[in-house]
Amino acid sequence: MDEDLLSRMTVREATHGDYQAVMNMASLDTFRDGFDYLPAKFHGFVDDHDTVFLLVELDGEVVFLDVQALRDGGESFAPRTMRMAKTLQGRGFSKTFTSATRIRSVAKFIEMSGQQPKTLHVLRDTERHDLKRLDNDLPFKTKSVINIMYFCWDATPIKDQLSDAQMSLPALVPYQPNEIHRLLPPAFSAAVLSEGLFLVDWDPYKLSEPNMKKLVEAGCYILVDSNVPAAKSLSFGGSYMTPRGRVYHIDIHCKDEALCKAHITNHVMNACSLFTGMITFCVMVTEKELKDVVVTFCVQYLHFKHLPHDHAYTHDELDFENFWMAKPVSKAKY
Missing domain, CATH: 3.40.630.30 (Gcn5-related N-acetyltransferase (GNAT))
Structure with a gap:
């Protein structure tokens, strides 16, 4: 990882007060062709005891979000949504941000349930080859x-x-x-x-x-x-x-x-x-x-x-x- 990037980066849990900053960053008009559930579900994600909602700040500005949900009493987890600021897309930041939030999420899940999740479930759009490249080195089974x-x-x-x-x-x-x-x-x-x-x-x-x-x-x-x-x-x-x-x-x-x-x-x-x-x-x-x-x-x-x-x-x-x-x-x- 780029040490300069890490020194400028903070990962923290989202709060209700982050709503507007997240909406400004989240590409609401284009995500899922504009049928974006994030405005309606944001506060529920923050309040849900089985959900870890993390933000990445770069130089104090929210640039990435990662929402993960614990399932089946701690046996599995699944991503709810991930977003990155448009200004950073295509610049190689995705793996750095995802790695940071995933480590934090798993640590939080272990704290929440007392066990390490056994299974990760992911839904992946068959047309989104850019997202597949984020984890194409992982042994997923369809x-x-x-x-x-x-x-x-x-x-x-x-x-x-x-x-x-x-x-x-x-x-x-x-x-x-x-x-x-x-x-x-x-x-x-x-x-x-x-x-x-x-x-x-x-x-x-x-x-x-x-x-x-x-x-x-x-x-x-x-x-x-x-x-x-x-x-x-x-x-x-x-x-x-x-x-x-x-x-x-x-x-x-x-x-x-x-x-x-x-x-x-x-x-x-x-x-x-x-x-x-x-x-x-x-x-x-x-x-x-x-x-x-x-x-x-x-x-x-x-x-x-x-x-x-x-x-x-x-x-x-x-x-x-x-x-x-x-x-x-x-x-x-x-």
Whole structure:
């Protein structure tokens, strides 16, 4: 590392008072095509006891942020977002900043949970080759490929059409704690999930009762089908404001076409009951075969406008425990 750079650099935890400095730095109008969740989630990141939100200052100015979340009681962690000031992009600072914040994050995670995380989960845009170069020397394994599609729609009209769709599609029920017995059996995970992992608003979780409880308490709208003894589908929904307006994310885990349509319809109905005006629906599917099903259903049946912002991501996993054995965590000096 450049010693001059290190002498000018400070790594610290973000506070609520950093909001404006972070917004000024974070490229809100271009990140995720303008559908940036950071303004809506900033204060939640600061307050979340399972999240480490770090800032890098260079000569006293915020130039980099790194948000990491602890998962599964300390067994794993996952990045929430990283940003760097535009003036420093392309100048070789990324690895220096990332290394500094990652060491600090892992040390904090050990302090929080009493153990070193065993696994690192990362979602990586298949088109962002610049980000892959940051860690192309790490032995990541791809667990799955997910597709995310964007549609916009005015929530006020056409509610009758949604009701008609509900009547012709499989029945779904809002998740209740007693439904966990239909999700935990291996029959569900083996058939629907990638090694027992699911994704909610870009974030990976292990299917467990504590994780489901946490998502319920966070206000996530969760739907499951009525099949017994094991369910065949699961979905998660939620909403936040972005610079381009309201986004409602729909994260669908299933392989059945009719169930996929049912989850979309029920989440759109929920969005209509909560909001008026234009909504952008961000629909995620973990089955490649369902991508065309979603587009056809949303455009031809629901008459949504398909936006040109679709992305494919790989869900990659690193055996962090073995990788880090040769690199023991020391106290950060920044």
